Amino acid sequence: MRLKFTKMHGLGNDFMVIDGVTQAVELSAELIEQWADRHFGVGFDQLLLVEPPTRPDRDFRYRIFNADGSEVENCGNGARCFARFVLDNQLIQNTTIRVETAGGDLELRVEDNGEVTVDMGRPRTRPDKIPFLADDKAALYDINVLDETLSISAINVGNPHCVTRVDDVLTADVERLGPALEDHERFPQRVNAGFMQIVDRSNIRLRVFERGVGETLACGTGACAAVVAGVLNGWLDHTVSVTLPGGKLTIHWAGEGNILMTGPATRVYEGVIT
Numbered sequence: 001m002r003l004k005f006t007k008m009h010g011l012g013n014d015f016m017v018i019d020g021v022t023q024a025v026e027l028s029a030e031l032i033e034q035w036a037d038r039h040f041g042v043g044f045d046q047l048l049l050v051e052p053p054t055r056p057d058r059d060f061r062y063r064i065f066n067a068d069g070s071e072v073e074n075c076g077n078g079a080r081c082f083a084r085f086v087l088d089n090q091l092i093q094n095t096t097i098r099v100e101t102a103g104g105d106l107e108l109r110v111e112d113n114g115e116v117t118v119d120m121g122r123p124r125t126r127p128d129k130i131p132f133l134a135d136d137k138a139a140l141y142d143i144n145v146l147d148e149t150l151s152i153s154a155i156n157v158g159n160p161h162c163v164t165r166v167d168d169v170l171t172a173d174v175e176r177l178g179p180a181l182e183d184h185e186r187f188p189q190r191v192n193a194g195f196m197q198i199v200d201r202s203n204i205r206l207r208v209f210e211r212g213v214g215e216t217l218a219c220g221t222g223a224c225a226a227v228v229a230g231v232l233n234g235w236l237d238h239t240v241s242v243t244l245p246g247g248k249l250t251i252h253w254a255g256e257g258n259i260l261m262t263g264p265a266t267r268v269y270e271g272v273i274t
């Protein structure tokens with residue numbers, strides 16, 4: 001096998017991007033885990049696979065695999081890199097790109113300054129849609145984790161997220177609470193765990209312990225989920241600057257309808273796996 005790929009990142013959340021439109025690609029969870037290894041492989045948080053669409057109203061199908069080899073429904077930073085990838089590789093000429101993902105349809109727009117805006121669709125908050133085990137829908141749920149009770153919000157933005165408000169994101173116990181939340185019994189498909197510090201009504205700081213990866217330098221869907229949680233709880237305005245360890249994203253959500261995310265997408269190098 002000889003496979004061309006591009007290494008990219010969105011605020012340090014890094015990706016191996018593979019063109020499955022012009023190349024035949026055969027993947028397995030074992031192979032992805034091996035390539036994701038930062039010492040013995042290429043090293044990445046997610047592998048992104050560009051495929052032809054399965055429906056006529058879409059330009060591409062966008063598939064996402066975590067570093068542990070699991071296929072997931074959505075990846076916000078990946079979506080921005082995906083848009084730059086298909087444009088730079090001339091797989092499309094339009095700067096507005098319509099993609100299908102396992103988590104729903106997305107619309108991506110490459111801006112004149114090179115940043116990418118992604119219409120991430122509507123958030124879902126009904127427990128069965130997250131999925132999260134609870135009798136009724138609520139903006140905050142009490143949940144027992146490692147002998148303490150945390151107050152969390154549960155949101156699906158194509159993929160499942162739980163968001164915990166903390167006083168100081170730098171001292172938040174992400175290493176201990178992250179894995180316990182990721183595999184919590186009330187999240188039957190596991191979950192991405194975000195820790196959000198509210199600076200003021202339009203600025204937050206966020207760290208995310210990602211399902212299937214661990215803590216990453218940035219998580220686009222995590223930023224969207226945190227802003228939705230903040231708006232639903234009355235803590236945030238509708239346009240919010242989210243500071244992650246790897247940099248900043250702008251998220252807009254009007255309290256209903258679709259979420260918009262804007263941020264950079266960076267190409268690092270081209271490689272070939274043989």
Ligand SMILES: N[C@@H](CCC[C@H](N)C(=O)O)C(=O)O
Pocket residue numbers: 013045046064066072073074075076077078159160192210211212213216218219220221222
């Ligand atoms: N890094 C991503 C999210 C990737 C998928 C996630 N780990 C999951 O399992 O759902 C982002 O930028 O959104």
